[in-house]
Amino acid sequence: MGNSDDTNPVADQPRKPLPQGYRQGLITAITVLLGFSLGFFRFWGFEAPGMWTxxxxxxxxxLMVAVMLQTIALYRALRLEDDEEREYRKTVAWFIASAVALVAGLILAALEIA
Known part of the structure; x- marks a missing residue:
């Protein structure tokens, strides 16, 4: 029961902080993409001529899924826990998923107009 063989090797490893500037760069990238997504959706969905079909x-x-994923990624990036490498990698995965959803939405929007 309390011997050293039962310890978790991952939990015993020291916390590995991110290099300086990684979080700030990710937060900037997320906000830029979120601003673009909201701007594009506003124009395409509400201001462009034509009717909804x-x-x-x-x-x-x-596009709405992309905005939701970007919001989740931004929330995760602003948490203190995101300074740890494991949490940062999860946040990057959320951000990449949001970018994929955005590109899919843009392609589908372009095909819908054509």
């Missing part, structure tokens, strides 16, 4: 729902949904 059933085909418009698919790209609009992809």
């Amino acid at each position: 059933w085909r418009s729902i698919i790209p609009a949904t992809a």
Whole structure:
């Protein structure tokens, strides 16, 4: 019961902080992409001429998913825990997923207009 063989090797490792500037760069990238996403969705969804169709729902949904994922990534990036390498990697994964959803939404929006 309390011998050293039962210890968790991952928990015993010292915390590995990120290099200086990584979090700040990620936060900047997320906010830039979030600003673009909101601006594009506002124009495409509400200001562009034309009527909404059933085909418009698919790209609009992809764009909304991208905005939600970007918001989650921004929330994670602003937490103190994100200074740890493991948490930072998870946040980057959320951000990459949001970028993929955004690109899918943009492509679908372009195809819907054509």
